[in-house]
Amino acid sequence: MPDVSLPDPHWADLPLGFALLVLALWLTWTQRDRAAVIGFSGYGLLVAIAWVRLGSMDVALTEAALGGGLMGLLLLTAAARLGEETDQPAPGLPARLSIALLCLGVTLVLAAVVLGLPSPAPNLVAPVASHQAVTELGNPVAAVLIAFRAVDTMLESVVLALAVIVLWSFGADRAWGARPRALHLGPPSPALVFLGRLLPPAGLIVGVHLFWTGADHPGGPFQGGAVLAAMAALLWLARLGEPPRVSDGLTRLGIVVGPLLFLLIGLAGAVIADAFLDYPEALTKPLILLIEAAKTLSVAVALALLVAGPPELPGPMPPRQSGRAAKGVTP
Amino acid sequence: MSLADAFTAVFVSLGAFFFFAGWVGLVRFPDALSRLHALSKADNLGLGLVVIGLLPQASWPFGTLKLIALWLVAVLVGGASAQLLAGAIHAQAAETSTGGEPGRGTEAAPGANGNDKATS
Secondary structure (H helix, E strand, O other), X not given: OOOXXXXXXXXXXXXXXXXXXXXXXXXXXXXXHHHHHHHHHXXXXXXXXXHHHOOOHHHHXXXXXXXXXXXXXXXXXXXXXXXXXXXXXXOOHHHHHHHXXXXXXXXXXXXXHHHOOOOOOOOOHHHHHHHHHHHOOOOHHHHHHHHHOHHHHHHHHHHHHHHHHHHHOOOXXXXXXXXXXXXXXXXXXXXXXXXXXXXXXXXXXXXXXXXXXXXXXXXXHHHHHXXXXXXXXXXXXXXXXXXXXXXXXXHHHHHHHHHXXXXXXXXXXXXXXXXXXXXXXXXXXHHHHHHHHHHHHHHHHHHHHHHHOOXXXXXXXXXXXXXXXXXXXXX | OOHHHHHHHHHHHHHHHHHHHHHHHHHHOOOHHHHHHHHHHHHHHXXXXXXHHHXXXXXXXXXXXXXXXXXXXXXXXXXXXXXXXXXXXXXXXXXXXXXXXXXHHHHHHHHHHHHHXXXX
16 A cells, blocks of 8 residues: 555554553452463463564464463363462461562563673574575474474473373372363353364364474464364363373373374484484475474373373362352252 | 555454444443453454455455454354353352352343343
């Protein structure tokens, strides 16, 4: 539109920054757990928009899927289990003062670090851009994650598998082999069941699309896996399905297949290519796709299981929840 | 300014107006359920108008289809989450009042109002 002068798009950042600040202040101020958690999910989405404005689409997608979505769900189930205890005495002044001082210290250190960065920050953008063609990937972020810094990415996927093991070890001994039940929060509302029936097919396509498009555009295994995990969590929340038993062999295979395949191909690289985690030139793209596909699956399974919680026996719900459920049935 | 751009400007502005109306409702309405109603109405209509406005700018066919899919998902998720929030508000009201009885009473009220509106 040559004949219409639009305002500088940077003006749009002002309300965004203002909203981030106000919401952050409100989040630390509010006393109601559930409201704070919902606000925190919204905050994650605002942060994602901020990343979009900074031109980091990959970070934005991850923030929206993990920080806004799954993290919010995790905190929401935690808040539901704890209940809204209003009669608890507020922490004393020394405790509050020391927390405030700690937070202030962290903020000041972070601010000092960020403001102290050299103005053109040292980066490897030029070397990545000049070698990106080797990987046949159009997305430089994907090229860094899966090829140039593959060892970081591999360790990251191992960490996810370890996290599931740690979570499962929180289950009671006699519950071992049972299903995770953290998402059993009373009978689901009809709206949730409706959503659980309609959304997952679309989410499945979006998740796989995010993985597939990640080679050349923003996206990738982590973002795709997070969307898939969210769909699984939605199904479990709506009680349209149950999380698998922790003794289920297929589930365990799903958790480890990503890191395992990554490691095996990496080790093979030491023999058939030049180094550990090096890919033979002719097979670079297919191998990368194979690793990413397996990683998407493992990320999806691991994140979904992390949200589902440790194994629990089917028994009385936490007191508050069972109380509400009983209230619902009495005429 | 081409015809497509004028179309976009008009419809996106209309959408922005509905978002503004939703914001006014959010700030001005007295109780949580009315605020929720204002928000979801404004979201669905406002986003729909913005999407219609952006259609001529999107690449055919996938850009266009993605925009429409986006709106459909937003309507579905927005509507469902508004329902869930309303349910949570009712549950909270039932919990804070003396027993289960008043909560059930308020739960029945919106349905009855809806029926009245539908018949009249």
